[in-house]
Amino acid sequence: MRLKDDQDLFPATLGKVKIERTSSMLNRQFYRCFASTSTMFLWALFLIALTASYISIQSLVLSSKNILTDKWGGIKWEKQVRNSASIQKQRGGFSVLVTGSAGFVGSHVSLALKKRGDGVVGLDNFNNYYDPSLKRARQSLLNKNGIFVVDGDINDDRLLSKLVDIVAFSHVMHLAAQAGVRYAMENPSSYVHSNIAGLVTLLEVCKSANPQPSIVWASSSSVYGLNENVPFSESDRTDKPASLYAATKKAGEEITHTYNHIYGLSITGLRFFTVYGPWGRPDMAYFSFTRNILQGKPITVYRGKNRVDLARDFTYIDDIVKGCLGSLDTSGKSTGSGGKKRGPALYRIFNLGNTSPVTVPTLVSILERHLKVKAKKNIIEMPGNGDVPFTHANISLATSDFGYKPTTDLQTGLKKFVKWYLSYYGYNGRIVD
Numbered sequence: 001m002r003l004k005d006d007q008d009l010f011p012a013t014l015g016k017v018k019i020e021r022t023s024s025m026l027n028r029q030f031y032r033c034f035a036s037t038s039t040m041f042l043w044a045l046f047l048i049a050l051t052a053s054y055i056s057i058q059s060l061v062l063s064s065k066n067i068l069t070d071k072w073g074g075i076k077w078e079k080q081v082r083n084s085a086s087i088q089k090q091r092g093g094f095s096v097l098v099t100g101s102a103g104f105v106g107s108h109v110s111l112a113l114k115k116r117g118d119g120v121v122g123l124d125n126f127n128n129y130y131d132p133s134l135k136r137a138r139q140s141l142l143n144k145n146g147i148f149v150v151d152g153d154i155n156d157d158r159l160l161s162k163l164v165d166i167v168a169f170s171h172v173m174h175l176a177a178q179a180g181v182r183y184a185m186e187n188p189s190s191y192v193h194s195n196i197a198g199l200v201t202l203l204e205v206c207k208s209a210n211p212q213p214s215i216v217w218a219s220s221s222s223v224y225g226l227n228e229n230v231p232f233s234e235s236d237r238t239d240k241p242a243s244l245y246a247a248t249k250k251a252g253e254e255i256t257h258t259y260n261h262i263y264g265l266s267i268t269g270l271r272f273f274t275v276y277g278p279w280g281r282p283d284m285a286y287f288s289f290t291r292n293i294l295q296g297k298p299i300t301v302y303r304g305k306n307r308v309d310l311a312r313d314f315t316y317i318d319d320i321v322k323g324c325l326g327s328l329d330t331s332g333k334s335t336g337s338g339g340k341k342r343g344p345a346l347y348r349i350f351n352l353g354n355t356s357p358v359t360v361p362t363l364v365s366i367l368e369r370h371l372k373v374k375a376k377k378n379i380i381e382m383p384g385n386g387d388v389p390f391t392h393a394n395i396s397l398a399t400s401d402f403g404y405k406p407t408t409d410l411q412t413g414l415k416k417f418v419k420w421y422l423s424y425y426g427y428n429g430r431i432v433d
């Protein structure tokens, strides 16, 4: 049936309307009304269905938020975490969460733990403080050795809680940090974010975990600041930091003490002394000097007051790794559980240095020898940027507690670094196959 047009339904002159026409008009109005009601009903149904599907999509998005946005979560992810944490040793092995595992020290420590049969799960946020492709390359090295690296931040308490729910970690090796002394003047908040807020987030999760893991973490030689007692001992005062970086590491030592005291967490802080070696950090002097020397670019060498050369107790990565493992092995258990202290736990701080400082110009001449290229040196007075004139570790405490004994001098260690550098980047800073 064809619906009549508007002229039939709505007469232009009301007085001229006939009865039969009126009745058919009523029918049509009824029909139209019914038609519009059913249309409305259909629209309502459609809207309800639309709302329902919107809500279910939203909840799907929310429930898979971890996978979509946080890059973690899901059954496959959990399986990877568990596999990576599993201990290969017959008896007495650890399962260790290594934060900053795609970093310089973190990657070396992770590999050493895995090699001796411990279970290792890595965590790294892959930030771009320096070239993230180097961090990704370290990550694939770890992957090849059966270590899964979780892509996430130590400030993410949901992620950390999830990790300690999935695995009863015996230890946390906390090496994630904002490093670098001079960069603290450019980006102060990143130091507070990682070295203070991130540390507290991690400690909060660890103190509530059941069982509580023992924690070993990276402090820094920079806490000695303007200390003049030589060599630097753990009992020396550390209340004169020269940079915000140093101040955040010093704050970390105080913060960890409170978590040990209140919650019974076993905590060991390691004061690393200018660590160097293969797979190192491109922001550090030995690394950037190598790059510039090979590319024929000048290097800036800072000099202290009264033309005194700056010196560092450069410490080779393999020695640091031994110190980290020795600390883990002797850290004892945390005594609390679920946020309650059950007794006193170890609180320790150790220097991990080399005990023989070398001046920066000597570092440069060793590099020149290994690279067989002369450096273009630009020597300037040390700017007021947080640097200290020298560092020198007294390591007797670490030696007596876990037999720490560095064996690599700067000459030997830099030779190994240069060998790695050339194989990784090639002669002109380009990557060779």
Ligand SMILES: O=C(O)[C@H]1O[C@H](OP(=O)(O)OP(=O)(O)OC[C@H]2O[C@@H](n3ccc(=O)[nH]c3=O)[C@H](O)[C@@H]2O)[C@H](O)[C@@H](O)[C@H]1O
Residues within 6 Å of the ligand: 179, 180, 181, 219, 220, 221, 222, 223, 272, 273, 274, 275, 283, 284, 285, 286, 300, 301, 302, 303, 310, 311, 312, 360, 387
């Ligand atoms: O042990 C630590 O606690 C710290 O060690 C490291 O700091 P630093 O000892 O300052 O190492 P690094 O930058 O290699 O400078 C070495 C020397 O070269 C001088 N230096 C530096 C740069 C430059 O362009 N020229 C120069 O002369 C510079 O003045 C210095 O004398 C870590 O980076 C830091 O994260 C922290 O772990």
